[in-house]
Amino acid sequence: MKKISIIAAATALTLSQGVFAKDIAEGTFSLSGATGGGMSFINSEVDAADAEFDTFTLEFETFARYFIQENIALGVGFEYSNTNTEYDGGNEDEETSLILKPGIFYNHSLNEDNGIIFGATLDIGSIEYSSTGSETTELDVSGITFGGIFQHFITENVTLDASATYSMLTIEEDASGVEVDSSGLTFGLGATFYFSK
Numbered sequence: 001m002k003k004i005s006i007i008a009a010a011t012a013l014t015l016s017q018g019v020f021a022k023d024i025a026e027g028t029f030s031l032s033g034a035t036g037g038g039m040s041f042i043n044s045e046v047d048a049a050d051a052e053f054d055t056f057t058l059e060f061e062t063f064a065r066y067f068i069q070e071n072i073a074l075g076v077g078f079e080y081s082n083t084n085t086e087y088d089g090g091n092e093d094e095e096t097s098l099i100l101k102p103g104i105f106y107n108h109s110l111n112e113d114n115g116i117i118f119g120a121t122l123d124i125g126s127i128e129y130s131s132t133g134s135e136t137t138e139l140d141v142s143g144i145t146f147g148g149i150f151q152h153f154i155t156e157n158v159t160l161d162a163s164a165t166y167s168m169l170t171i172e173e174d175a176s177g178v179e180v181d182s183s184g185l186t187f188g189l190g191a192t193f194y195f196s197k
Contacts, residue, residue, distance in 0.1 A: 099125030143169035
């Protein structure tokens with residue numbers, strides 16, 4: 001009797017893990033968007049210099065993943081950022097960055113409502129900086145990013161996301177060849193939509 005109870009308990013545990021796990025099936029496609037900022041209008045005045053300037057920033061980040069087998073995905077991300085600063089007197093600075101992020105990802109199910117996607121990306125892109133009266137400066141960006149995204153399923157196909165990523169980037173000026181190494185931790189909020197075949 002004791003042996004049958006142990007087998008029944010083990011079977012129930014195995015079946016319940018399958019039912020409650022939020023595994024992502026092969027052939028599933030996901031599309032994510034995250035807040036790396038947004039649009040902001042900032043008006044600043046500097047007392048000592050009696051100067052005033054307005055800043056407009058637009059940031060956009062999206063990620064597409066395709067699960068090549070259960071819980072394992074290949075994906076690519078795209079980041080766009082544009083900051084425009086207008087000074088009193090008509091002078092203007094503008095910085096635009098475009099970064100492409102191909103990578104590989106693994107979904108670790110916590111339960112039926114939650115999971116963590118771990119991933120690593122290769123980051124390739126450029127930054128362009130221009131200022132009134134000066135030549136445009138172009139910079140190449142390369143590096144890697146790795147981290148995790150905690151996902152809470154609010155419906156069967158939609159998650160709310162909280163992410164933490166660590167990036168190590170090299171930024172090189174095209175004209176001079178001068179390089180700057182940059183690294184840092186980034187936190188974000190977003191959402192993901194899943195589409196199954």
